[in-house]
Amino acid sequence: xxxxxxxxxxxxxxxxxxxxxxxxxxxxxxxxxxxxxxxxxxxxxxxxxxxxxxxxxxxxxxxxxx
Amino acid sequence: xxxxxxxxxxxxxxxxxxxxxxxxxxxxxxxxxxxxxxxxxxxxxxxxxxxxxxxxxxxxxxxxxxxxxxxxxxxxxxxxxxxxxxxxxxxxxxxxxxxxxxxxxxxxxxxxxxxxxxxxxxxxxxxxxxxxxxxxxxxxxxxxxxxxxxxxxxxxxxxxxxxxxxxxxxxxxxxxxxxxxxxxxxxxx
Numbered sequence: 459x460x461x462x463x464x465x466x467x468x469x470x471x472x473x474x475x476x477x478x479x480x481x482x483x484x485x486x487x488x489x490x491x492x493x494x495x496x497x498x499x500x501x502x503x504x505x506x507x508x509x510x511x512x513x514x515x516x517x518x519x520x521x522x523x524x
Numbered sequence: 525x526x527x528x529x530x531x532x533x534x535x536x537x538x539x540x541x542x543x544x545x546x547x548x549x550x551x552x553x554x555x556x557x558x559x560x561x562x563x564x565x566x567x568x569x570x571x572x573x574x575x576x577x578x579x580x581x582x583x584x585x586x587x588x589x590x591x592x593x594x595x596x597x598x599x600x601x602x603x604x605x606x607x608x609x610x611x612x613x614x615x616x617x618x619x620x621x622x623x624x625x626x627x628x629x630x631x632x633x634x635x636x637x638x639x640x641x642x643x644x645x646x647x648x649x650x651x652x653x654x655x656x657x658x659x660x661x662x663x664x665x666x667x668x669x670x671x672x673x674x675x676x677x678x679x680x681x682x683x684x685x686x687x688x689x690x691x692x693x694x695x696x697x698x699x700x701x702x703x704x705x706x707x708x709x710x711x712x713x
């Protein structure tokens with residue numbers, strides 16, 4: 459297996475794990491928060507809100523303006 | 525940002541003395557939503573003795589599909605904007621402004637005239653949250669290791685893998701629509 463394939467598999471595994479966490483978090487009485495829940499929690503203070511929104515803006519700049 | 529909650533080991537909470545759940549020593553669920561508050565509309569209906577159930581905070585004000593003309597116009601505007609932005613040249617001023625404009629609009633909405641927000645949980649389970657943190661840290665680490673090596677073909681970064689996928693105009697426009705909708709979803713959090 460080439461190093462390129464290993465790198466791609468690594469990304470796929472990590473992203474699949476994130477999707478799995480979201481699915482597990484949506485089960486009733488799950489202790490794992492969903493993406494929306496922990497983002498909402500992090501965005502409670504104004505600083506956290508600004509940080510997350512800046513991250514969203516950076517993502518757009520990175521993929522759509524560059 | 526996160527403090528241990530004496531009432532429930534392993535449950536983190538924001539230090540907010542006004543939060544009702546902080547006053548209660550019992551925490552029924554690892555993830556607790558803010559107390560449900562009926563809107564003025566539903567409260568008024570209750571006061572009149574109506575049998576209408578109070579609307580939960582995360583439920584839309586109007587049923588899905590309401591105001592179809594307005595939704596169609598907003599959707600068309602979003603798609604049109606995304607189509608134009610997807611057609612701009614990389615590293616151009618137009619592309620930069622095309623990204624900054626929605627950011628400025630959403631920032632102004634978020635801080636100036638915030639929409640009805642989905643109430644965040646008062647506390648989240650530290651262990652459950654740590655799984656997310658581990659995966660996100662792994663993703664950043666995997667990406668950083670590729671970026672550090674200048675993203676060679678043998679060890680590409682996620683950006684270099686994704687960019688060719690979103691290169692076709694329609695797919696890039698669709699990705700921009702998803703990005704814009706994600707921004708709106710964040711503003712409502």
